Amino acid sequence: MSEQYMQDIFIPSKEYLHKKQDEREELIRIGRDITSYSKKAIFSLHRTFSENNDKVKDLSELVKHLQLLGTRLSQLKTIYDCNIALRGSVAGPVEELIEFFTFGHFVANRRLLEYKQFITYIKILLNATTEPEPYQAILESLFFNIDIPNKYESEVEVTFIDIGDYLMGLFDCTGEIMRSSIQHSSGFTGTLQLETTERQYRYLQDLYQQFTILTQKYPGISIHRGVFDNESRSKGNYSFMKKLEVFNNSIRKIETTLLDILISDKETI
Amino acid sequence: MSQFENFFSKIQDEIEKDLQQKSALQELEHQLDLKLIPHKNFINELSALNPQDLITIPTLTSPEIPIPEILDEFTTSLGKLDCKAVQKERLLNKSIEECAVLILAYRYYRSIGECFNTDGETVKVPMVSNSHLVGTIGTPRELSHLLNLEKIDYQVYLLALLRVVDTIVDYTSSTVIRLSIGSNSPKDYTIAMINSEIVSKLQKGYQLLDLKNDILRKKYDGLKYNSQRLNKIVYDLSLRNLISCKGEVV
Numbered sequence: 001m002s003e004q005y006m007q008d009i010f011i012p013s014k015e016y017l018h019k020k021q022d023e024r025e026e027l028i029r030i031g032r033d034i035t036s037y038s039k040k041a042i043f044s045l046h047r048t049f050s051e052n053n054d055k056v057k058d059l060s061e062l063v064k065h066l067q068l069l070g071t072r073l074s075q076l077k078t079i080y081d082c083n084i085a086l087r088g089s090v091a092g093p094v095e096e097l098i099e100f101f102t103f104g105h106f107v108a109n110r111r112l113l114e115y116k117q118f119i120t121y122i123k124i125l126l127n128a129t130t131e132p133e134p135y136q137a138i139l140e141s142l143f144f145n146i147d148i149p150n151k152y153e154s155e156v157e158v159t160f161i162d163i164g165d166y167l168m169g170l171f172d173c174t175g176e177i178m179r180s181s182i183q184h185s186s187g188f189t190g191t192l193q194l195e196t197t198e199r200q201y202r203y204l205q206d207l208y209q210q211f212t213i214l215t216q217k218y219p220g221i222s223i224h225r226g227v228f229d230n231e232s233r234s235k236g237n238y239s240f241m242k243k244l245e246v247f248n249n250s251i252r253k254i255e256t257t258l259l260d261i262l263i264s265d266k267e268t269i
Numbered sequence: 270m271s272q273f274e275n276f277f278s279k280i281q282d283e284i285e286k287d288l289q290q291k292s293a294l295q296e297l298e299h300q301l302d303l304k305l306i307p308h309k310n311f312i313n314e315l316s317a318l319n320p321q322d323l324i325t326i327p328t329l330t331s332p333e334i335p336i337p338e339i340l341d342e343f344t345t346s347l348g349k350l351d352c353k354a355v356q357k358e359r360l361l362n363k364s365i366e367e368c369a370v371l372i373l374a375y376r377y378y379r380s381i382g383e384c385f386n387t388d389g390e391t392v393k394v395p396m397v398s399n400s401h402l403v404g405t406i407g408t409p410r411e412l413s414h415l416l417n418l419e420k421i422d423y424q425v426y427l428l429a430l431l432r433v434v435d436t437i438v439d440y441t442s443s444t445v446i447r448l449s450i451g452s453n454s455p456k457d458y459t460i461a462m463i464n465s466e467i468v469s470k471l472q473k474g475y476q477l478l479d480l481k482n483d484i485l486r487k488k489y490d491g492l493k494y495n496s497q498r499l500n501k502i503v504y505d506l507s508l509r510n511l512i513s514c515k516g517e518v519v
Binding site: 003004005006008009010011012013014016017018020021024084085087111112114115159162163164167206207210213214217218221225226227228229230 | 271272273274276277279280281283284287288291352353354355356358359396397399404406408409410423424426427430470473474475477478479480481
């Protein structure tokens, strides 16, 4: 039998640390699944909305992805609520999820999804069920602004997402908009077909302008564990500025594509 | 009004709120630090006493009474702040660790003082409390009881304990130096032997843990140097037959 101090101090400590480490690893695994299925759902969005027509969209693939995301999100919430120190590990997957939702709303409506509406979707996802109807309702609301039936609405608290995450996820969404623009513009010639790309270009420019105003007001802006700060030269501020730079590059890429196509179009005339 | 203005206006409100809360948290932390200063000073004064003189500590100055009250007051004020749960938890754990270090250090000195004032050829020091004596190392259960907490986070406890090891090592060095200048008791250098054994036992305990790469692992990495330092002191003293009275950690 081990000594008393081992029994009183280190054996319970070992058990506690094991439990916490297992929970952390499980949360990271769940986070990876959320990231992976959000990415798959984004690819699905690109395919579903690649043609600009009024054809009825097949959402079955997206419904399946949402079902899985719902299950994982409720598992994540269960672990996170007992381990809020793991907030940092949650941020990445959550940003990917935000990227999916904001991009989904954008491709269908050319508008920014409201944060409040996004949280409503997450609340429904957290009430994960095996039935496809709630997920179908989320997608119909996201794409076609059809009201979600009251029976699916949920009051569960979303403890692991803050508006700061939404801002960071929005950055990632701009990259998808850029991809969509370039994909959309290639294969078309002439100004008429490029109207969509031009609208997307304008959208990103307006959004970039708002980000610029924000960084002028808060030069040291950063988001860590969902909390804003304003400390210049901090690690978080560097990440924020890096994302802003990538965003600017995305705009430049669309600009170049538009110029190339438009100028070559004039040449053929 | 562009579709973004409303959203970015909300973002600005949130930034302002977070910055205000950051200042409020810093102020609260500062207030706690100020309240803990007299107790830190008291623990520091104890480190200047020889082991057998530690019994003279007046119980009225024990931090075991005011610290739980200070912590309770702090927790209440923290609860009133409208900041995010993750911020609150972080600051609360940090504050509990600060208080725990003081309580555990006081416990160590008190126990050493009692053991050095009992009769016998060997100084016997209990590692943890038993039915007769108070242990030098407060256990997590004792600590949560002393701090008036429902339970204590083991991570916080283990971090605090490692800081107490630093106190034990510093106490050994300063006591050996002080006694080398004016020693008059046969039990004088025994403290080095006892502390070395306490730290070795703790090191053995920490080795039992599967630590991941975090702050606890970093602090634990320093423990082996502390243990080596004490072993060297004991070795040098033994080599010169300077430890006349045997010490034992039970």
